[in-house]
């Protein structure tokens with residue numbers, strides 16, 4: 001029996017072999033094909049989480065119980081999740097506002113937001129979820145576009161999601177080599193490599209001090225500018241090596257110091273944090289959000305913000321205190337809430353988190 005040859009493009013797609021990794025366990029982000037598909041391999045995801053690690057391509061939401069207790073989501077309420085990420089908090093809020101509460105979700109990371117949209121659509125009624133690829137300072141316009149003047153709950157979980165940090169192609173981590181990018185929003189014109197090409201030594205030293213409390217800010221800034229005069233710094237590992245050498249270290253001596261229990265925080269961690277905040281203009285964006293936030297909440301509406309470093313927490317604290325004084329907020333958290341020791345142990349990335357909340361007063 002003979003058959004006509006199939007029309008081009010009509011047959012099943014050709015099977016593509018997954019890239020092989022060396023050894024018995026995948027090491028690189030792109031090799032961890034099971035971890036990056038957690039819905040297909042739930043046992044592996046549970047195993048990785050039980051070891052205190054975050055499976056590649058996912059994110060473990062932080063302080064969920066504390067966030068829900070402070071924000072008290074109720075059936076039918078409207079929620080703006082300003083930093084949807086992997087959708088962990090969004091899902092918890094959607095569960096509490098079921099069956100018909102709406103979620104307006106924002107994120108700067110377009111590809112990640114699309115992936116999260118697909119994930120949420122399998123778990124809740126898609127009509128309840130409206131996602132926008134946007135900076136959170138644009139919230140008032142987006143609410144208007146969704147036919148809302150204000151919402152019952154606003155929540156922001158600042159900084160980066162684990163899958164952004166762990167993906168070397170995004171250039172956020174000193175742990176893996178990748179292009180020095182660091183843009184949360186890929187529509188932004190300037191990468192971290194572009195910033196390092198033009199910043200002055202004084203500006204860089206100030207950023208290291210103010211955005212990351214880096215005690216060695218002058219030495220590190222000078223070392224970066226010296227290296228830049230020889231050739232542009234375009235890779236994460238190059239930058240990490242320059243910062244190590246500014247502190248008299250190499251990768252090998254640093255590993256030895258860690259093995260001997262002498263050090264924990266990587267010497268380049270603060271430099272990467274400062275540069276990321278600069279590239280994404282994060283503190284200015286947060287100030288814009290804090291200005292518009294109360295006007296996007298109903299009277300009695302709740303605002304919650306999770307921060308991860310002192311520059312963020314200070315801004316949130318002052319804004320909420322000023323709002324209480326001026327009668328914009330009826331109530332605020334006296335002190336920030338912190339993750340429990342058990343959560344810090346299970347998810348070390350939660351360690352620096354601080355959570356503050358406020359309740360909107362009647363219209364002012």
Ligand SMILES: C[S@@+](CC[C@H](N)C(=O)[O-])C[C@H]1O[C@@H](n2cnc3c(N)ncnc32)[C@H](O)[C@@H]1O
Pocket residue numbers: 059060061062082083084085086087088089090106107108109112134135136137157158159160161162184285
């Ligand atoms: C810590 S993650 C959020 C994780 C999320 N709560 C979860 O449970 O999966 C922070 C997210 O906020 C996004 N983001 C950071 N700054 C933003 C901004 N100004 N506007 C909108 N999204 C932002 C990042 O791209 C990232 O996906």
